[in-house]
Amino acid sequence: LDGSTLEGGATGLGNVFKLSAKGQEKVVYTFSKPADGEGIYGRLLLDTLGNIYGTTTYGGTDGVGLVFKIGQDGTETVLHNFVESTDGGIPVGGLVMDAQGNLYGTTEVGGAHGVGTVYRIKP
Numbered sequence: 001l002d003g004s005t006l007e008g009g010a011t012g013l014g015n016v017f018k019l020s021a022k023g024q025e026k027v028v029y030t031f032s033k034p035a036d037g038e039g040i041y042g043r044l045l046l047d048t049l050g051n052i053y054g055t056t057t058y059g060g061t062d063g064v065g066l067v068f069k070i071g072q073d074g075t076e077t078v079l080h081n082f083v084e085s086t087d088g089g090i091p092v093g094g095l096v097m098d099a100q101g102n103l104y105g106t107t108e109v110g111g112a113h114g115v116g117t118v119y120r121i122k123p
Contacts, residue, residue, distance in 0.1 A: 002028075002052055004040040013038045013059070016052060016070055028052065029070045034059040036076055037066050042094030042105070053079075055091035055105060064089025064110065067103060067121050079103070080121050084110035088117030 002018055009015035013031035020026070031037050037056030045053040052070040060066035060081040067080040082089045088107030095105045101123035111117035 041092040045095045
């Protein structure tokens with residue numbers, strides 16, 4: 001079982017963890033600075049290879065969130081930094097993945113009319 005915290009962890013910016021069947025927690029990744037993300041509201045997505053995908057509500061280069069991937073080795077890769085004025089910001093709903101590996105989600109603000117977007121991130 002994978003989970004995340006909105007805040008807390010070693011830096012106060014949140015973390016991603018795994019729980020074993022026996023209830024033992026293992027922190028997989030701790031967000032360390034706003035540039036790598038801050039605060040997860042949406043659910044996490046696990047692919048067939050064991051990579052974890054998610055969004056942070058804040059942080060990133062524009063401060064309005066990002067899409068990330070955490071590999072099996074615990075390394076985070078930022079897949080997309082949101083820019084509120086163009087492609088939205090504050091993603092809060094989690095992600096879904098199609099058979100081709102495209103990620104889809106929504107943002108709460110920004111985009112052409114300022115009221116959020118539906119987005120796709122290609123693999």
